[in-house]
Amino acid sequence: MVITGLRPGNGPRRWNAARRKTTFEDGTGDFRRLPGAGPVRSVGRVIEVRNLSKRYGGTVAVDELSFAVRPGRVTGFLGPNGAGKSTTMRMMLDLDRPTAGRVLIGGRRYRDLPEPLRHVGALLDAGAVHAGRSARHHLLWLARSNRIPAARVREVLELTGLESVAGRRAGGFSLGMSQRLGIAAALLGDPPVLLFDEPVNGLDPEGVLWIRRLMRGMAAEGRTVFVSSHLMGETALAADHLIVIGRGRLLADTTVPEFIEANSRSYVRIRTPQPERMRDVLTEAGIPVRQAADGALEAHGAEAAKVGELAAAGGLTVHEVGTRTASLEEAFMRLTGESVEYRAGGADR
């Protein structure tokens, strides 16, 4: 089966141009549908999580979490498995009741949004479809529940490349097709806010690229896109902003460039039989050095050529001089490492 990819350049726009734009009026909690209005680059706090906590018995899943998600950009929600991402997203949709704190979407609780699918589209668990019901009928009951015209079902099937399998029972869908159906459901109400929980889990590279482009396209239209993941690398490619949590607590709330700047500076790695003298030479030249676990030296803030020249000037033997970049994945592991260790010893969830 061939699934045609969504072209974000014209796909969502073409579809959206025919419809009224959905905009969000900052601060008032008022969603308005203005005919012909362009995307609004609001900096409002569309999703506001305030002191949110969730305990299951004695286990703390989410611990005093506070952050805001703004429109017009993709916000990545990062954390290791079991950090509380899914629990937080379920509380955003009022599926789980917080032990303390609250989530406001456009200034209102989710349950107070009239016809919520027109405000918030969510992909939580792509497998949550009755195995015996066709994709078209799954979308149809969702549409009926929020008084969305049935014609919209065909539009989102087309948008997600599912037209050819729309009449097939969802139980026979591959993981990729299920994810597309989940995304079709999220887009059904043309909502200004989109929540995706681990949307690329189990997808092939083509599917991952498709979802990344879709999310970027939606954010470019001025929508608020909030996407959870436990993969730093993928999130760095898709997101503009990052919320990192571990053990249910906020670890970082930063932009992706800031995160990369702070965590993945490149350095020069040197292997030499004379590490003490090498270290002295570099330190004299004002280059900070640290010794790696395997005995090699890591010089920060200098180019490999400069390090080589200094070694030659000092008459030192070097076996290797090369530039390295700490991967984002390593930076992420470092940031969340403590919480993972703790979790491995304690109960999950």
Added chain:
Amino acid sequence: MSTPADAVRAAIAAEWVKLRTVRSTFWLLLLAFALSVGLAHLIGLTFADMKPDPERPFDPLFAAFYSLTLGQLPLVAFGVLVMGGEYSSGTIRPSLAAVPRRGLFYGGKLLAEVPLLLGFSLVTVPVAFLVSQAALGPQGVSVGADGAVEAMIGASLYLTLITLFSTGVATMLRGSALSLGVLLPLLFLGSQGLGNIPKVKTVTQFLPDQVGMVVMHLTGPPGDPRFGRPYGPWTGMALLALWTAAALLGGHLALRRRDA
């Protein structure tokens, strides 16, 4: 702008789509119809062959409704799947994300289910009656016979209420398997021989399926020491309505209080 009435209509419309787009709805209702009508025919034929006994007068309405004790089982399974299927397939989350007010979601489900059940019962029960009376031959009675219409209305309400009761139980227990495990023994407990043991009967005669038996003429002639009941037909139906209300209320509280 949407009004509360729009919201209710939308919730019902969504649940109606769910009901009509899974095969189990069609097959379970078909099975319930086939069992009720088919057995009514066979039971009618059986009694037609028996010699009338002046000591124990025969009630032709018994032959019309006895098959419903079996025909109700697919309906109970249907009632369970209406809500249990949401939990087993995981659609409870998209359902509640679409309709976050849980009372509205639950009410929409029940209001979509009730007309289907009433319509089904109001067809199945009269057909079972006509088929059984035809099979009884000369012993059969017509629709105009004393109490026939009353019993048919009672039987139709019984089937509707026992199915709604099952939906309430499945909502409380949040799943199909456990609910059927609880409901099927419960429904067999009174109707099998166990229910005729006097000490057991004092309790089982108040179980949800048993309280509907009087209106369907399944408890023998009034005052029968073995099958008779200390309540009348419509008191029995009122008791069933109470059982159903309690199960639905329990389901509502479970749905409201627990995480999806």
